[in-house]
Amino acid sequence: MESTAQAKYIRISPRKARMVVDQIRGKSVEDARLTLRFIERAAAQDVESCLNSAVANAEDVHKLRAEQLKVTEAYVDEGPTLKRYRPRAKGAASRINKRTCHITVVVSNGKDDKKEA
Numbered sequence: 128m129e130s131t132a133q134a135k136y137i138r139i140s141p142r143k144a145r146m147v148v149d150q151i152r153g154k155s156v157e158d159a160r161l162t163l164r165f166i167e168r169a170a171a172q173d174v175e176s177c178l179n180s181a182v183a184n185a186e187d188v189h190k191l192r193a194e195q196l197k198v199t200e201a202y203v204d205e206g207p208t209l210k211r212y213r214p215r216a217k218g219a220a221s222r223i224n225k226r227t228c229h230i231t232v233v234v235s236n237g238k239d240d241k242k243e244a
Contacts, residue, residue: 129199129235130185134177136206137170141228144170144203148230156196156234174201181232191236200233212242216227 137144147170156178163175187193193242206227207231212220 128182128189129233131233132177132181134230136227137173138227139170140226141203141205141222144228147174149204151198152201154198156193159198177230177232183197183236185234195236196234199235202231204229
């Protein structure tokens with residue numbers, strides 16, 4: 128059984144968030160939470176929030192326990208970029224890209240609910 132959680136429009140660049148997400152992919156939920164707690168990156172809080180949401184979905188909808196769950200998929204997609212301008216010398220302007228991302232975490236217990244006939 129799989130449960131998914133998405134955190135959308137997070138104000139951190141996708142490249143920075145991917146560094147954190149790569150650390151938890153394939154781990155058990157307990158190990159992933161422990162890893163996220165000690166990563167000194169701003170994205171770790173957002174990824175942990177998304178992971179906790181996925182675990183809560185699994186517990187609520189599929190009646191699974193957190194000890195049984197494993198992070199099967201975790202990925203970061205690019206969101207819309209906010210474009211801002213900064214004044215420069217001689218009346219010029221340079222663009223500043225404030226990037227956003229969408230974080231997706233999928234947890235499962237490794238068992239499929241489908242019955243094969």
